[in-house]
Amino acid sequence: MAEIGNKDWETLHDNFDTSDLLKAVDCLDALRGLLSDREHFQPVLRGELLKLHGLAMKVIGEGALAGAPDMFELAADLQDQVSEMADEIDQIAETLTRLLSLRPKSLDEV
Template identity: 35%
Template sequence: MTQRTNRTGLADATPPLGGVDAIGLQQLRTTFDTTQLLRAVDDLDTICALVADPDELRTDLLRLHGMAHALINGGAISTTSVDETIAELAVDIEAELDDMSALLLAIRQRIRPLLALIRDDG
């Protein structure tokens, strides 16, 4: 990559990387571990597996709706399983969503250092 620093202290990189902040780039070269981005891909794969399993979250949310509808609106219960209470199911769903949220936040934290590359041309 051809790079030069202009008089404003900004690095000009050849496309497709575009211009980046020279100071931010220098800091990242000494502190950023690019394998963090591969870990972000692994985290995303885990999230996709959790969401893509049709027998998990979607089904649980539909069961929770059926239970809540019966309990709160007096509707007919649509599930036949009595293995789990509405509260237990809500706790399980919340825990799964917490796991996914934690993975999304981890991905966000892994890419956040790259924001140091944003040029401030203004």
């Protein structure tokens, strides 16, 4: 099995803070909160998207124009939630990308 040398370890040590991985866990926990991800429960976002679909069917499909304000308000709320989730996912991805950019070439040797 390939190993890394002291110089590679120093590069890792000097360029990556392991607490960033704990921050990634915090990001995931924030996502779980936003999704209400609990065992045997469906994410709240799913139900809200289905509710938005129902409103859109009435407004767009049936011409019930009085429901338009509710439809657009819910759409804006959901967009805010999804944008917040995207920010959390971006933070996780950035942390992993930084760590992987420090992968020593010695690990590629067989």
